[in-house]
Amino acid sequence: xxxxxxxxxxxxxxxxxxxxxxxxxxxxxxxxxxxxxxxxxxxxxxxxxxxxxxxxxxxxxxxxxxxxxxxxxxxxxxxxxxxxxxxxxxxxxxxxxxxxxxxxxxxxxxxxxxxxxxxxxxxxxxxxxxxxxxxxxxxxxxxxxxxxxxxxxxxxxxxxxxxxxxxxxxxxxxxxxxxxxxxxxxxxxxxxxxxxxxxxxxxxxxxxxxxxxxxxxxxxxxxxxxxx
Numbered sequence: 001x002x003x004x005x006x007x008x009x010x011x012x013x014x015x016x017x018x019x020x021x022x023x024x025x026x027x028x029x030x031x032x033x034x035x036x037x038x039x040x041x042x043x044x045x046x047x048x049x050x051x052x053x054x055x056x057x058x059x060x061x062x063x064x065x066x067x068x069x070x071x072x073x074x075x076x077x078x079x080x081x082x083x084x085x086x087x088x089x090x091x092x093x094x095x096x097x098x099x100x101x102x103x104x105x106x107x108x109x110x111x112x113x114x115x116x117x118x119x120x121x122x123x124x125x126x127x128x129x130x131x132x133x134x135x136x137x138x139x140x141x142x143x144x145x146x147x148x149x150x151x152x153x154x155x156x157x158x159x160x161x162x163x164x165x166x167x168x169x170x171x172x173x174x175x176x177x178x179x180x181x182x183x184x185x186x187x188x189x190x191x192x193x194x195x196x197x198x199x200x201x202x203x204x205x206x207x208x209x210x211x212x213x214x215x216x217x218x219x220x221x222x223x224x225x226x227x228x
Contacts, residue, residue, distance in 0.1 A: 011057035014067050016128035017082040020135035021069045034073040041066040088123035089134050095152035110159040111148050180206045184216040196223040
């Protein structure tokens, strides 16, 4: 259930986000000799990393935005961002010489950390208190796991990429299952209404799926025979 906004002024929320980051994350990265910048994400050009445009908070009111605090330590860059349609806080890590970007939890999962989602975020953060709480939780996870996240371990990167690929395959298979079940229901209705061509059109993409129900396969055969 979505939480009701305590304030609708984006500039108040973004200022609260920056304040929380300054209090809870910046000292950690300063101690590491890191560099910090903040601003609205500006996508374009050949780089996958957005440029940051510093502007007054008030200019964010009444529109969508993606506001980033960026910390760079050596070849490692951490972006923690706030905004989008869901008023979420989200982070990504990138490493010099590596094209992929990763959510911190992806790398912690690859490292088999006990609680990979400890370095996560949140959505529908619509009041300064909630923003501060999530940033504090995120900062604690970063401090605890920086020994893993702060350096690009090739084996860890490879494992994270493999796990990402497996998740993508699972998501594709799950979407095909949903589409196949929906098509089977719609094809049955079309067949019994005498719309045989429509039934065939609906089931044809799934003809060779081993998971297609026997009843749907039989219905496809009958629909084709009716049109011969």
